[in-house]
Amino acid sequence: MVLGTHSSRETAGYIGDPLAGYRAARAQEPLFDVRDVASVGYDELVSESGAIRPAWQELTDCVHERGRPGLDQLRRRVRELVDNDGITTTDSEAEVDAWQLDALPLLLSTEDWATLESGVVQRSRLLDAVLTDLYGDCRSITSGVLPAQLLYAHPGYVRAARGIAVPGRHQLFLHGCDVSRHSDGTFAVNADWTQAPSGAGYALADRRVIAHAVPDLYERVAPRPASPWAQALRLALIDAAPEAAQEPVVVVLSPGIHSETAFDQAYLASVLGFPLVESADLVVREGKLWMRSLGTLKRVDVVLRRVDADYADPLDLR
Structure with missing residues (x-):
């Protein structure tokens, strides 16, 4: 050779x-x-x-x-x-x-x-x-x-x-x-x-x-821009709110900082302009969901869930 x-x-x-x-x-x-x-x-x-x-x-x-x-x-x-x-x-x-x-x-x-x-x-x-x-x-x-x-x-x-x-x-x-x-x-x-x-x-x-x-x-x-997708997602979440909600409150529910995709969840929430919350930030009163905010409770209309379904309800589920 x-x-x-x-x-x-x-x-x-x-x-x-x-x-x-x-x-x-x-x-x-x-x-x-x-x-x-x-x-x-x-x-x-x-x-x-x-x-x-x-x-x-x-x-x-x-x-x-x-x-x-x-x-x-x-x-x-x-x-x-x-x-x-x-x-x-x-x-x-x-x-x-x-x-x-x-x-x-x-x-x-x-x-x-x-x-x-x-x-x-x-x-x-x-x-x-x-x-x-x-x-x-x-x-x-x-x-x-x-x-x-x-x-x-x-x-x-x-x-x-x-x-x-x-x-x-x-x-x-x-x-x-x-x-x-x-x-x-x-x-x-x-x-x-x-x-x-x-x-x-x-x-x-x-x-x-x-x-x-x-x-x-x-x-x-x-390249084709990605921002229209984010805008479409934002509008779809707002549209999912009850008709009675004048200014719908939408939150992104995260498992927390130890989640494998914690950054993914936080960045998506920031792009959409919605609060990123964990279970401790939410409370159910009189059949309605509320978010703790600055010492008060704010009614939540839509939740974009980033936790597994089994963890969505502590009574019927896990």
Whole structure:
């Protein structure tokens, strides 16, 4: 075996082009794996022909312009902003860890987003209908579509909530999905989160960090803004309040600072402009919910629950 060395031009190319190593490794893949490369996974950055995908062109141009030193500087800037903003996560032993954020965001084309959005919306509508039925008329059970033991023996079914309807158009208020791609580029949902899905606060905070770290790149790529989603969530929570409430009071109920996603909950509450409360901040009087505030009690109209359902009621539940 003869081992070659890089010429000075080749070495300079690797230093000046941070993607050169990626391209070289990808080109060598068939030498180390006899399987079809396309069957290994979907490459978000590079197409089957080896060309940069259109959605990534602006980002890769920016990486080329900055070179490896610029990319390293960008990573340091992102790390600095994450630390300054106090973005953290808490592990199972209540240890606080720094949030890990890639300096280069994952991009989706307009076409891919339209496909993903329509599929997730369809999935949300189905789950909303299922939730409405299972805590309502249970026609899926009485008609024999689902066996009764599948529902009533499930530990996640809250029997005490049977017959309770959430005000508003939908029973499923928030829905999160874990999404991946098949090797052919089609999307797949690996998990659904419907009870108290986390991540929205992190996503909004991450977007803010990237926008401040590389404002010129952010302007060039021009991603779809995330603020309309937060505004829509805020309005939906206010709309869920009773009609008699002139100025609805909405709170975000958190398990507390030891929750794994405490930052996520706090940041989302701040973006929405609603108080973040814990169970000790709330009291029930005469069948109504009140929040302790500056020595007085303030009537609460809507609660965005970020605690598990089992902990929502100390009498009927845990």
